Amino acid sequence: MKKLALIGCGGIGAYHLEHFMRFTDLSLAGFCDVTVERAEGFVKKAGQGRAFSDYVEMYDKVKPDLVFICVPPACHGNIEFETIKRGIPFFVEKPIALDLDLAGEMAAQVEKHKIIAASGFQCRYDNINDAAKKYIAAGKVLTVQASRVGGIPEVPWWRNKFTSGGQLVEQTIHQMDMLRYLLGTEPDTVYSVAGRGWISQKECPGYYTDDLSTTLITFKNGVTATMMTGCYAKNGVCWESKMIFGARDSRMDYVLCGSVTVYTQGAKTAAKKGKSASVIKGDGVRDKDSEEHVEVTKSEVDFGLLCDRTFVDAAISGNAGKIRSPYGDAYKSVAFTLACNRSMETGLPVKVVY
Numbered sequence: 001m002k003k004l005a006l007i008g009c010g011g012i013g014a015y016h017l018e019h020f021m022r023f024t025d026l027s028l029a030g031f032c033d034v035t036v037e038r039a040e041g042f043v044k045k046a047g048q049g050r051a052f053s054d055y056v057e058m059y060d061k062v063k064p065d066l067v068f069i070c071v072p073p074a075c076h077g078n079i080e081f082e083t084i085k086r087g088i089p090f091f092v093e094k095p096i097a098l099d100l101d102l103a104g105e106m107a108a109q110v111e112k113h114k115i116i117a118a119s120g121f122q123c124r125y126d127n128i129n130d131a132a133k134k135y136i137a138a139g140k141v142l143t144v145q146a147s148r149v150g151g152i153p154e155v156p157w158w159r160n161k162f163t164s165g166g167q168l169v170e171q172t173i174h175q176m177d178m179l180r181y182l183l184g185t186e187p188d189t190v191y192s193v194a195g196r197g198w199i200s201q202k203e204c205p206g207y208y209t210d211d212l213s214t215t216l217i218t219f220k221n222g223v224t225a226t227m228m229t230g231c232y233a234k235n236g237v238c239w240e241s242k243m244i245f246g247a248r249d250s251r252m253d254y255v256l257c258g259s260v261t262v263y264t265q266g267a268k269t270a271a272k273k274g275k276s277a278s279v280i281k282g283d284g285v286r287d288k289d290s291e292e293h294v295e296v297t298k299s300e301v302d303f304g305l306l307c308d309r310t311f312v313d314a315a316i317s318g319n320a321g322k323i324r325s326p327y328g329d330a331y332k333s334v335a336f337t338l339a340c341n342r343s344m345e346t347g348l349p350v351k352v353v354y
């Protein structure tokens with residue numbers, strides 16, 4: 001039986017543990033957290049394994065066959081280099097690092113040593129992506145209008161941009177990653193502006209990050225996009241998460257981990273001869289004669305479970321072919337979002353360079 005280890009027994013670690021407990025072909029051999037009580041809590045929940053506060057000691061004693069690395073964004077580097085040195089396949093949570101040079105060095109080492117490594121972009125495993133990709137493959141999308149608005153996570157490191165990377169890098173990286181994944185192209189240039197001052201120290205002690213940002217993106221295939229995102233929502237009414245893919249004769253609304261809705265012109269309108277099937281008339285009023293055909297695809301799979309299982313299978317078999325978010329690709333999504341941060345800092349458009 002292959003031995004699995006986990007480093008970082010916090011919120012997302014617990015999410016993965018729920019999945020591991022369904023993988024009866026694995027031994028849950030080691031749990032590590034600098035706060036050892038957390039690792040002990042995981043051992044108790046798993047009903048097996050040993051707790052450690054030092055991952056090197058855990059590697060020496062447990063000799064895991066695969067490892068999940070679930071530490072905060074600013075804690076990457078040494079753990080990965082040690083894991084690569086030992087040739088252990090690893091799954092690491094996004095963002096893989098907050099320093100692009102470090103992320104690039106780790107990605108280069110992974111490639112050089114042919115380590116099977118994946119990142120936690122679980123949304124890539126959702127069944128709705130088949131419908132989305134089919135729509136996009138028709139080649140009609142010219143623009144995307146995207147948003148993600150939520151609240152402030154409880155974890156203390158999140159409130160400081162130095163330790164979290166900021167809201168766009170830490171959270172909206174999921175949407176930015178999906179833009180790359182779905183469009184099948186890479187970002188060329190980003191221009192981001194950020195806003196602060198709405199969330200006070202009184203409301204959130206230690207808060208030092210952007211409340212919101214808006215980004216303009218040009219992609220290499222000519223598609224343009226906007227991303228409006230923030231953590232300012234006080235309640236669910238303000239919550240927002242949608243990516244509207246626009247074409248000249250159709251539209252797709254993509255709700256991350258939720259649904260895909262494709263709107264096309266109805267057959268009745270299309271059949272009308274000698275009449276423009278325009279949706280908007282000259283004065284901006286919607287053409288009442290235009291009939292919509294709506295096709296909805298809902299999320300029906302446990303994409304998080306599938307994501308973890310795909311990595312586990314790859315680590316066991318040595319075949320990484322089914323991993324949808326390989327480490328080197330996750331590096332690109334980090335580069336994409338860090339370019340946005342750079343643009344916020346400089347006030348200038350920034351080329352996304354991998």
Ligand SMILES: NC(=O)c1ccc[n+]([C@@H]2O[C@H](COP(=O)([O-])OP(=O)(O)OC[C@H]3O[C@@H](n4cnc5c(N)ncnc54)[C@H](O)[C@@H]3O)[C@@H](O)[C@H]2O)c1
Binds near residue numbers: 008072
């Ligand atoms: N894929 C997703 O949807 C998703 C969701 C939530 C969080 N995340 C990501 O997961 C990562 C962790 O987030 P979280 O919410 O679980 O944070 P957390 O603070 O709840 O847990 C992180 C744990 O790592 C431990 N840790 C830090 N450095 C360590 C080290 N060197 N060795 C051992 N343990 C160490 C901390 O003590 C803590 O218990 C972040 O990068 C976050 O962006 C991903």
